[in-house]
Amino acid sequence: MFGERIRSLRKERNMTLRDLADKLNIPFTTLGNYEREDREPNVSTFLALADFFGVSVDYLTGKKDKRTSDQYGFQRDFSLLEDLLDQTTPDIRKKAEDIINQMTIILGDELEVTDVRETAETLEHLFQVINFIFSMKMGFKYNYGQDPSTPYECIKLYLDHKPTLDTNLNALCEIYANKKND
Structure with missing residues (x-):
């Protein structure tokens, strides 16, 4: 399921395997293996893919059909804001x-x-x-x-x-x- 989702999201953006691999700084052959599901991405790669495409990891893995999780998005945004606020006066x-x-x-x-x-x-x-x-x-x-x-x-x-x-x-x-x- 995750391979189909990665391929579909990549094609929606009119990107080649090499384009996406360059953006994520991973070998394009590895990305091809993910899309064919010959290999499974590790957690950090799943997070990078989800962040790049603006979807939840649950969507990428096929656990949910809804692309984004509002709760995930809000938590991530507020976490980033909180980090910025902690660094100021x-x-x-x-x-x-x-x-x-x-x-x-x-x-x-x-x-x-x-x-x-x-x-x-x-x-x-x-x-x-x-x-x-x-x-x-x-x-x-x-x-x-x-x-x-x-x-x-x-x-x-x-x-x-x-x-x-x-x-x-x-x-x-x-x-x-x-x-x-x-």
Whole structure:
């Protein structure tokens, strides 16, 4: 089962055996043996494959048909975040925890709402606001495909895309103001 899954995931990405082997830093003949199930990957290789393809090890081994485990993904993400927070100063850690706590409250409140359409709309606006902030942090090259080389170009890109931010913030304000009147 694991060989079929590895082959299928590799082909979905239009990769050759050599491409995937190079990415994972393993011999392509070994990878071929895995796909034919002549050999079984060790635990660290299973983890590397699962991480590379964004699936759970249970999916790779055929124990589950669902590609990802939300619980696994959350645990991995929070573990990485916790490691980063452990390496910083207490005041920066406190600010980061405050942001995480506020996002948890916002998302938790939204997920408890019974109106699925309204929840989806609200979450989309929240995503667009967060995505805008992420894009700025990444220098606008992540979402907008532009790579400003000077502060002026960065500010210009910000101003060009600011109407999108304003539209989403205004929509959120309207949604939350209407909730207060309900």
